[in-house]
Amino acid sequence: MNGAQALIGTLAGSGVDVCFSNPGTSEMHFVASLDTVPQLRGVLCLFEGVATGAADGYGRMTGRPAATLLHLGPGLANGLANLHNARRAGTPLVNVVGEHATYHKRFDAPLESDIDSLARPVSHWIRRTARAADAAADAAEAVAAALGPPGGVATLVLPADVSWSGDAEPAPPVPPRGPSLVPDAVIGEAASALRGGASVILLGGAALRRPGLEAASRIAAATGARLLGETFPARLERGAGLPGLERLAYLAEFAQAQLAGTRQLILAGARAPVSFFAYPGLPSSLVPAGVQVHTLARPGEDVCGALAALAERVAPQARPRPQPEQRPALPGGGLTAETVAAVIGALLPEGAIVSDEANTSGLSLPAATAGAPPHDWLTLTGGAIGQGLPVATGAAVACPDRSVLALDSDGSAMYTIQALWTQAREGLDVTTVIFSNRRYAILDLELQRVGAVAGGDAARSLLDLSRPDLDFAALARGMGVPAARAASAGEFADALRRALAEPGPHLIEALLSQAG
Numbered sequence: 089m090n091g092a093q094a095l096i097g098t099l100a101g102s103g104v105d106v107c108f109s110n111p112g113t114s115e116m117h118f119v120a121s122l123d124t125v126p127q128l129r130g131v132l133c134l135f136e137g138v139a140t141g142a143a144d145g146y147g148r149m150t151g152r153p154a155a156t157l158l159h160l161g162p163g164l165a166n167g168l169a170n171l172h173n174a175r176r177a178g179t180p181l182v183n184v185v186g187e188h189a190t191y192h193k194r195f196d197a198p199l200e201s202d203i204d205s206l207a208r209p210v211s212h213w214i215r216r217t218a219r220a221a222d223a224a225a226d227a228a229e230a231v232a233a234a235l236g237p238p239g240g241v242a243t244l245v246l247p248a249d250v251s252w253s254g255d256a257e258p259a260p261p262v263p264p265r266g267p268s269l270v271p272d273a274v275i276g277e278a279a280s281a282l283r284g285g286a287s288v289i290l291l292g293g294a295a296l297r298r299p300g301l302e303a304a305s306r307i308a309a310a311t312g313a314r315l316l317g318e319t320f321p322a323r324l325e326r327g328a329g330l331p332g333l334e335r336l337a338y339l340a341e342f343a344q345a346q347l348a349g350t351r352q353l354i355l356a357g358a359r360a361p362v363s364f365f366a367y368p369g370l371p372s373s374l375v376p377a378g379v380q381v382h383t384l385a386r387p388g389e390d391v392c393g394a395l396a397a398l399a400e401r402v403a404p405q406a407r408p409r410p411q412p413e414q415r416p417a418l419p420g421g422g423l424t425a426e427t428v429a430a431v432i433g434a435l436l437p438e439g440a441i442v443s444d445e446a447n448t449s450g451l452s453l454p455a456a457t458a459g460a461p462p463h464d465w466l467t468l469t470g471g472a473i474g475q476g477l478p479v480a481t482g483a484a485v486a487c488p489d490r491s492v493l494a495l496d497s498d499g500s501a502m503y504t505i506q507a508l509w510t511q512a513r514e515g516l517d518v519t520t521v522i523f524s525n526r527r528y529a530i531l532d533l534e535l536q537r538v539g540a541v542a543g544g545d546a547a548r549s550l551l552d553l554s555r556p557d558l559d560f561a562a563l564a565r566g567m568g569v570p571a572a573r574a575a576s577a578g579e580f581a582d583a584l585r586r587a588l589a590e591p592g593p594h595l596i597e598a599l600l601s602q603a604g
């Protein structure tokens with residue numbers, strides 16, 4: 089067996105069953121080996137940012153890493169923004185980067201670059217495989233490193249001659265570690281903090297799945313503590329029958345209002361809240377002065393176990409408070425961000441997975457969908473736009489029996505629009521809704537918030553997506569995805585119903601009649 093065959097066999101044996109790929113010459117032996125290991129499905133992505141974002145979506149939904157296959161430093165660089173989002177999400181991901189043959193590097197051929205320096209900021213584990221005989225063991229370790237906990241991006245740099253040299257064999261999986269248990273004393277401290285009153289429990293990471301939410305809801309019911317979710321969760325389970333959860337607002341002023349009056353802030357899998365950006369004269373930390381911060385569980389610790397133990401201590405009799413089933417009525421009239429949200433709330437299928445990159449057009453979505461049947465909500469964890477369509481693609485590969493909705497604003501969608509082609513090629517059940525406001529609307533707002541001088545024409549033109557107007561329906565059709573345009577709430581509801589009823593990918597361009 090050559091190194092590539094041993095590596096792929098090991099990945100498959102360690103539970104990696106998909107590789108989102110954009111290969112080049114140095115990866116040809118990896119590509120050839122896919123035919124000898126059918127358990128590893130190669131999925132072609134036409135831009136590396138699609139591959140890395142899809143691997144992120146896959147990992148968020150399965151808890152297992154997908155692999156990527158990227159072409160040397162430039163291929164990796166194209167995929168970095170979504171690796172950054174994956175890192176912030178704590179997603180397990182095995183990032184395979186092809187490299188020149190070991191003896192070829194010193195010739196400084198055109199694609200020669202410093203792969204390790206590009207990979208380091210997004211990777212919590214990096215290895216450069218030196219010999220074919222090491223390829224399998226390195227792959228097994230990469231999977232274990234990706235799984236953590238906490239999960240993260242494990243980058244394996246694979247020289248071409250390591251791939252093509254012989255004398256290798258697959259390695260057994262490295263057993264995964266469980267999360268570290270939270271000591272009893274820490275749970276005791278949180279229990280005392282709750283007795284101090286005016287408490288907020290800020291939930292993040294694994295606490296946003298049903299067991300964590302239900303334990304937290306019991307604690308809230310018994311102690312009067314308020315629950316908040318982190319602003320940009322990797323994966324939030326929500327909908328009717330689950331405890332409802334308000335998320336901390338993106339805008340610092342709103343987040344400050346949500347936290348006003350708090351005396352005890354208990355972090356359960358979430359980081360202490362900070363402002364997304366610095367603004368002249370405003371604080372970076374969103375923890376109000378005088379608030380005591382207690383860490384119940386850090387990322388990588390067993391936050392659900394800690395919340396369950398805390399609930400047993402302070403709320404032994406309490407029951408979780410489920411969100412009642414309640415959908416908005418189908419609206420009529422014009423198409424605005426609000427009417428789109430109401431239609432989505434009215435029609436969201438049970439078990440849907442929503443990849444939310446709607447930005448300013450998404451403000452009404454949480455309320456409109458709160459009482460819809462249970463579903464998962466995936467958000468822009470690292471603030472690097474261009475994540476929504478790739479994450480939806482990976483989620484659909486991970487969960488072929490569930491409907492996936494990508495709710496994307498027009499500016500963000502254009503970064504990685506090629507994801508549509510992969511959805512068509514793989515027959516993925518993804519409905520993409522484009523909120524077409526033809527602006528970088530949030531930057532209009534930020535222009536004022538940072539105190540920049542009110543924009544003139546030159547400034548405005550950098551935030552304006554018209555001239556020419558994008559035609560997303562035509563772009564989608566050009567990549568094999570059936571598409572419709574909707575200009576009224578009724579047209580949008582009809583198009584969404586049809587898209588959800590038919591298998592395979594669809595795109596609906598929502599032509600918003602007013603910005604925002």
Ligand SMILES: Cc1ncc(C[n+]2csc(CCOP(=O)(O)OP(=O)(O)O)c2C)c(N)n1
Nearest residue numbers: 447448472473497498499500527528529530
């Ligand atoms: C990778 C990356 N590049 C640039 C930005 C800066 N940025 C933040 S929001 C935004 C525009 C968003 O426009 P759109 O997706 O249409 O949403 P809208 O603001 O109109 O709701 C840009 C360019 C970013 N966050 N990430």
